[in-house]
Amino acid sequence: MQDVKRAQRTFLLLWTVVTAIKLLIAARLPLFVDEAFYWQEGQHFAAAYSDLPGLTAWMTRLGTEIGGQHVLALRAPFLLLAALLPWLITHIASRWFGEAVGWRAGSLVVLMPLAGSLGILALPDVPMAFATVLCLDAGARLLREIDAASAAELALGLTIGALSHYRFIGVIGVGMIALALLPQGRRVLRDPRVWVALALGIAAWAPLVAWNLENADAGLRFQLVDRHPWAFQSTGWWFLVVQAGLVTPLLFFALIQVFVRSFRTGDGMPAQWRYFGLLGGVSTLGFFLLGFFADVERVSFHWPLPGYLPLLIAVPALLREWPRGLRIATWVLSGAGLLMVLGYYLVLSTPQWREQFAAEKFYPANFAGWEELTAAVREEQARLAPGTTLLADNFKSGAELGFALDNARIAVLDHPLNQKHGRAPQLRLWKLESDGSRNAPALLVVGSGDVQYKSLLEYYHQLCKKVGPLPPPRVVNVDHGHQRFLLFALPAEKSKGPCTLPAFAWIDTPESKASTGRKFQVAGWAFKDGVGLKGVEILLDGKPVAKARYGLPSGGTAAYWKISTDPYHPAVGFSAAVDLTAAKPGRHWLGLRLHGRDGSVEDWSEQPLDLAE
Template identity: 30%
Template sequence: MTNTTASHSLNITRYFFVGFLVIAALKLVFAAVLDLYSDEIFYWQASTRPALAYSDLPFMAALLSGTGTFLLGHSAFAVRSLFLLMGSSIPFLVYWVALPLMPRQQAREAATLTLCLPLGAFLGLLAVPDVPLLFFGVLLAGCLERATRLDSLKFWIATGLVAALGVSTHYRFALYIVAAFIYLLVFRDQHRHWKNPGLWIAVALLIIGLYPAVAFNLGNQLSGIDYHLLERHPWEFQLEGLLHPLKQAVLVTPLLYVALLYTLLTLLRRACQGDSRRGLFALLALVNLGVYLVLAPWTDSTRTSIHWPLSGYLPLLLFLPETLRDLHARLSARISPAAAARLLVLAVGMGFTGSLIALLGVGSQSLQDQLRPLLGKGVLSNKMAGWSELGTHVRELLNRSDMGDVALIVTDNYYTGAQLELSLERDIPVYNIDDDKAARDGRAFQYALWGNNQEGLASKVGDSALFITEDSTLTVPDKITVLSRACTQFARLEFVEQLTLFDGEKAFSFYHGSNIGGDSTTNACPRPSLGWVDQPAEGATVEDVLTISGWIINEGLGVGTIEVLIDDIPVGMAEYGTARPDVVTAMQVLSDPNAPNLGFEFSVEGSAIPGGEVEMSLRTKGVSGETQNFGTRKIEIAERN
């Protein structure tokens, strides 16, 4: 970056192609090796059932996902391919939008700076609707700017088409439309366009684009609007929402965040002085950023929404080069030109580093076996890992002779089922009995429309199925509830086996369900075990004898064995069968075949265990054959001289 005058080049464009190739290469690699995220796999699943709109969004994300797999086959990379193309084109789109508004050099700098906005550089790695939303948002800004400046019919038509595509992508695109209409109303030199036929052609095209979402909602109890405006948000004040600006500063990187806010203030000041060109981009940014800022304390804080304001940062990026020049001049007057240049280089450098960290952070999920030994348990996310292994395992299970005639697959959550549809290339029907995650994500209504939910499963009377639970996302009480619900669907449900991945951090259980809709009252349900360790307590010090006691209940087929582990190494079997009538009363035990003898005990000399801090846990195996680990806690074994 220059350390001379504010009018000189920022000297960052020479790094554009290197930075772009690094970012693009990382996205290409990770797009190929990462399994699909839950949102991605849902939009792919929607693409296999074409419609103008779905319960949570209109058709665009599904169309892009399906087109990718049509062109490139059934793979995660194919699903992401068109999103990757759109996301990677954002810098070039920013350059095109900026070109008529500023010198070519500054337009190049604006394009380069898109690589330094972490979530902007990240765009396209995931097949999510934010990618086309932002692509069409930037494109709309460029078309509208040219239409209002040139009075060009072709750009008015382009504006209408892009607006139609945008509202066919996501409800949040409405903020761009609102900003555009405010712009045409507020600036006097834009009032003339209300008499321009081109504007009304654009409005007509926009209305056509609204048809899918409007028609779906009118025909389906306003389910999409109801979810996005009501069900998803608590609409109660949450103190955490006041941290929204701080979270954004961290996400954008602090210095770049300050520079973008300064850009917004500068644009607003110029707009108030009558500069309608800058006023357009000020409004596009202000409406997007302002709405999310004001509503942050009242809206959904449990699902990912921190990326939403990105739609407000992209319009500001066009004028960020001007801001950096202005800041350089101001800082040079207070410190020195060289120090000012270093500070701005730091701001840009932190942004690009943030982009790399964001990509590598998500991409690290593809390196589970390599990184887990270094980072330890519970550090790496596995939301985008392990699904390929699951698909392979299920295919092997279905080919086993002892599984009998399995007509369909049933899963406990919707995204496990969707992942299997992709892995198995829809060779076998997949249903889910998800009444939790699907509802929270606004998709339960869609599965009801497709007939792939619990009610649809009930129509498959007499069929047999492979039932799968994703244990790593369930607490034991949750799984007991899921199994109890599953057992009502089959005459008999039998445990088959388990699949554990990544040192047990991702795990699945498999069951064979016979005779859907048959009488289930005569067969025990293979529910998991629920246990508790009374002693030792967390952090306890063991001097002579390590004594472990507690209780386990299994209101299915009962508990089989209990194994004690120290640092994941078996050290013995606990004795099970101590009378615990208190547990029967407290836990309201009704059907455990071992009740009231639900207690267990185990003792071992402390000298038999290496001294120091150790991790104790228990592994119980039910009569059904299913194993579970519980009671994990750290204890101290006294050192002996």
Template identity: 25%
Template sequence: MLVNDQQNLKAIGPILKYSLITGVALLLGLRLFFWLSGNMVADEAYYWMWSQHPAISYYDHPPLNAWMLWLASKLFGWNVLALRIGPILTFLADIWILWAISKQISDQPKQHFVLTLILFLATPIFLTMTMLALPDHLMVMLLLLALLCFIKFFNAMELGARPWPWLYAACICVGLATLAKYNAVLLGAGAFLYALANKQARIILKHWQSYAAFALFLLVVGPEIYWNINTNASSITFILRDRHAGLPTENNFSGLIGYLGGMIGFLSPFLLWPLAKCLWPTSKNVPQLGLARCIFWASTLLFLALSLTTDIMFHWNLVAYIAILPFLAHFIRWGWLLFAHIAYGVLLAAIIAYNFGALPIRTYFSTADYFSARSFGWEDTAEWVEKLSLEHKPDFIAGTHYTISAPLGFALKNPDVTDLGSAHSQFRYWFAPSEHLGDNALIVTHSGNGLGAELEARFEQVELLDTIEIYRQGYLVEKRHAYLATGFKN
């Protein structure tokens, strides 16, 4: 059955209608289960540890997420609720902003909003990036707000007005989003390209207020600019070199395949046709669809080019999907397609919630992947480490990778737990080796093969103390080993 702009959801039919309602309820329930499960992915704990060392910025990413987590820790204490309160609040804000955008781009805003909300809840990229206490949940909210401001500005401008406050607000929001993640700047770049390409919009470039708006953006991102100037562009170096060991010069077709596959998998195959219709130049005239297209292509083509030289993570092109999301509801033409999309979203949500909240799925077939395994057993591990610490009285506690050190520090409620692994991380900015010469350390690792020659060489002596096994539902999830390392040398 066709579902178009002139029909509302009542016309879908009772079976499909109740199926959609059931799907939405399941998506909300799975999201709630994940938030309340008590488990966290390692990167969430990593950003929490950032928040306990307030700074103008950080090595891996800009500072906004850490600042928000610091505030949450002061208001709600050191617990999973404080960790997750940010994503909960931004999720609610996302819903309100989508409603406000629907009123700007549709003559039937209630129907449009319902469809857009279903897409938002069921699309895997939004599902994953708005559930976790990662920088992405802030970026999604702030970029949706920036998009709303841009739409309001350009809508009013087409009617002959010059509502500069909306442009100022849009640039401030893009700046704040960039303080969450660097790729947020691409929404601003897409809006600029739209102003260049659109004859009506181009006139704003003749007004000083446009440059004042850009100055506001630069002012907001000032902390990040200052950080990179004073740390020899450490964040830029991380992105271009440390994360992928540099950009290879040879063709990287596996990167291209992974990028396109990630786009299909995390948008869902059932959105490809509506997306193609939305991007098609001769498709229906929707207010500010041209703006969304410019943002989509600015981000998508950049990462498409980069995928030929390096591996692109599935969520890096999130800016493109944020920009196009509110417009997709105009192009969902078949009820069965909407149903298939929400069923796909429920399946992915169930897998994610179970994998990180109950048991890593790969455990049924072999050993759990390390990223999933690091979500389990940290309360037990913390009790185990505390007992060993009372017995051996180490001068400091460390892990051998940030995915161990951060969850351990969170579980111990100890901001001084550090990371002595070979991989560069933010922990190196907090740990001064010269201040710990001769110290003894209790080191936790997941590997049963010792600490490795490089780390062992930094101590006079290393001794395996104990091993803890993490089980869930009778399955071994991970083994963690504790070493006493004496006489720190460097």
């Protein structure tokens, strides 16, 4: 009894503290681009969408209808489901392994980083994980006794899962395999009540099937064909390293042990243990194998979570056999892992901390800059003529601005990102995909970081063909320009003439993150298609510190940027002697201010520089 009470108190304390922290973070964290698009889908109510079934969008709509246009309101339904998840696991584990194991299983769900951070973002993984737990609970109960209540719970779980994500098909398949491998499971699969539940679950896929039939299987092709190379990739081995880190190493090893033990047939092994182990282990193994052939460009580390949840149910029973020191280390590592993940979200939600990631490969661009962009757009809209429309160059900016401005009808240009993320068909259905033509003035918002730098000049040329010559832009640099937006005030009619594009630049020396003395040379190149540049200033922490000699020979620049139309090639190099004797030692940010011959002034992205004592 003391053991049960201690486990219960631990669970209640962990659940309360972690839930409170998640609420605080969710209220501060900028909207992730996928969340913004799900909000936009929710504002165009439908049974299914190009990228997902309908439930995620419906939940965002429910949150904002009740709580208003705020990130916490949008995320509230997801936070609620995620908060219920540990309680469900506790209930299931208590039934089969005792109350103490149940409370500890719930605590592990709270502490495991992948599960403990669930709900902070409004993503389909939340209802899908909830549906998975309902199905595994129903399956375990059916193994003991087939009754109408368990069959109804199975039908509910299958329905929620079908409305959550295409990936839930894998959960269904693994569940059928797990039942088929058990004698009791084969008995379950022969019962008509179970097949009625399966039929109801299958019926829940009808909206998604109908959408695909009406739209040439666009959603299905994106999820199963377009986004995956379906060719062997040796990087699949990283799955083990990444998952061990996200689950925490000792807990990951415990999950593997639960799976291995599920193959035992003797030693009084409960059928439920074998069921949970097979359900979770086969799913996790499947994702491991899939990683050698599937999409590795987009985030996929969260995919195995539905497989971990069944395994977690039996982990506390397994840990009883481990030495005390190892048990303590497992709990401590799990807690430390969760703190790291929540800390990362906290950093992302604090602009002053987030900018420290600028110039790093893992800079969180999809969370950054939306408030600054919205403020700049509002200022430009107030300055421009009444009736000026808003036009975004891709779905990210369109959805994020849509949420911030409470406008789900912002038109979007055709963009590689729309295709890459499966959003182009949906934008066309909403009649929000623009070809650039217009009959009113427009404010065009361009995310310059949404195209690889080597392809950016070609993209700008294509943009110019769509909307006409680009006027001098207002540049919105966030986090030293590592999130960068350009705002163009376009006339009512598409004008003709040569393309004038935003400026391009590069600092050859010093290199990014270089350590220098107080006096050093800055050299590089810069050009501006259509009109050229008349000067370059060197900036330190946003303030001019030197005027560069511009117009130096730089033949390699024109050779690389073959389609450039700057009339001053190859004389587009610059050099400057910088004296920072009065500057404080330590980290500074080196930048450029580019003066165009058309009167434009553009601040280029900054790079870190370390000044010696």
